[in-house]
Amino acid sequence: MQTNFTPEQLRDPATAEANAILRSCVHCGFCTATCPTYMVLGDELDSPRGRIYLMKEMLETGRDPDPATVKHIDRCLSCLACMTTCPSGVHYRHLVDHARAYIEERYKRPWSDRMLRRLLAWVLPYPGRFRLALLGAKVGRPFAGWLPDKRLQAMVRMAPRLIPPVSRAEDPQTHPAQGERRMRIGLLTGCAQRALNPGINEAAIRLLTRMGAEVVIPRGQGCCGALTHHMGKEDEARAMAAGNVRAFAEEHAREPLDAIIVTASGCGTTVKDWGHLLARTPDAEAAEAMGALGRDVTEVLARLDLPELPDRGMRVAYHSACSLQHGQRVKVEPIALLKRAGFTVAQPRDSHLCCGSAGTYNILQPEIAGELGRRKAETLEETRPDVIVAGNIGCLMQIGANTGVPILHTVELLDWAYGGRLPATVAEKIEPRGNRPISAHNAA
Structure with a gap:
């Protein structure tokens, strides 16, 4: 051109x-x-x-x-x-x-647009504020249809019916490896996911430590910067990214990290791009180094060579999040891990298409997002799965709102397969359909 x-x-x-x-x-x-x-x-x-x-x-x-x-x-x-x-x-x-x-x-947006975007930028990257907002949305859910703006209606309806308790496992600390330490990895705990589903990081910690990884949660980390960055708020995004870079760089200097893992693939795409986001800033060199350590949790699990388990008679529909398959080009590892754990994996038609979540998109563009969500749920249900899995919290919320099939993060299902526990909200729907989980220590 x-x-x-x-x-x-x-x-x-x-x-x-x-x-x-x-x-x-x-x-x-x-x-x-x-x-x-x-x-x-x-x-x-x-x-x-x-x-x-x-x-x-x-x-x-x-x-x-x-x-x-x-x-x-x-x-x-x-x-x-x-x-x-x-x-x-x-x-x-x-x-x-x-x-x-x-x-x-x-560009000066209409007043209502400016206020909504400021609200999202002020609330979503901060788990405490987001949790309070979710509680308010839960109370207001019956009256969502009365709100004058469809975006506000979407925001209220997005709130889960059950607000999970705060997880102490995500506090700054070191989770030691069980047995011989094979890796030392940092965990980016994220922001929105901590309020919506802290069980994802808990499952990742359980599984990783069981497989010999020491999991470190550095003090001073927060939102990776993705949510504000995609709204064009670059100064806020850079400040958030820089705070994380410094937190992980300090931990890496104390004792080297083999990887910085992310369980929300939308965050992972931004983490791997920290070097670009913070180019020509005082944190540029550290950002490049920390971004190079960024890995999706499935990339690290693939390196840990999880035991191969027998077929458990469960069919899993795998939704490949856009941020994972397009943003990070991670396509093989999640499917290979699920198959290795004894699951039959099905992929829907048009698996390359977005579910419509896309950070704040399902709030800011609810009609387009709603149509994409319905289409994605339909193609996943066509595979006749026992459970749907995905690697991004936004996708889980978006697809879950459009289907009655149980839906989990990939690492939650893998944790269960290797001796962990399922979230109570789906356990009664999934466990009767498949074999009980097999302890990794007893797996052949």
Whole structure:
């Protein structure tokens, strides 16, 4: 693609990067075939190629964004399926992130939009605040339909009916390995997941320590920066990322970490990109090093060579989260681990398509997200599973709201298979269908 940025514009590193990304696009349109919003809306401007044209024109002219451009860029899920499909290697992710930061700086949204985005940025990255918000939403759920804004309705309905208790396992501490220590890993506990389902990290800790990994939870960590970054709030995102980088770098200096694991794949995609997010900042070198240690929990479990278990007669539908399959390119490990644990794994048709969660997307774009969620649940149910699993908390919430099939994080099911326990909310639905879990120490 030909671009026409001025030499003065190109002196800005972010603009220079956007220019390079735009020039790599050859207009082929392969991306339209895998774009969820284009499939739902059928509008070229709601495809990656269409948005690239809009971003190019906006950035080249240096003009303030117009409402139409903002609408179409806001509708992007950042699912990154286009990056998996693109034969030219267009780094759409960094381009759309730059455009969103540009919009955040130059565009004055309607009052209701500004207030909602500020509320989300103030609440979601902080587990204590989020927990209080969930309790309030639980009380207000019967009256959600009375709210004047569909986005507020979606936010209230997103709250789980049961608010889980605070987990002390996620407090700063070291969980020692059982038996000989094989690895030393840091755990990013996250933010929204701590309020919505702390049992995921608890399952990861149990399974990892059982398999010989020491799990360290450094003091001073918090939100990885993803939630605010995807809303274009770059200063807030960088501050959050830098706090985590310093916390893990300090622990790594005390005694080297083999990996920094993440159980929410949306966070994992951002962790692995810390070096880019914090480039040209005082934390750049440490961010590059800590980001290079970032791993999805299934990547580390695959290295621990879990014992192979006999067939337990359970069919698992695996939903590959966009942030995992497209953002991190982790596709093989979760399926291989589930099969090794004795499960029959089924993948739905159109497995490359997003479920519609995408961070805050299911709140900010509830109608599109709702349609994608219904489609995803339908394709998963077609596989006739006993249980659905996914590697991202947003996907679990989104799909779970559209199906009656029990749904778990991948690591929760693996923990149960190797001697752990299932969440009480699904245990009675799953355990009667399969064999009892087999202790890893007794597995052949």
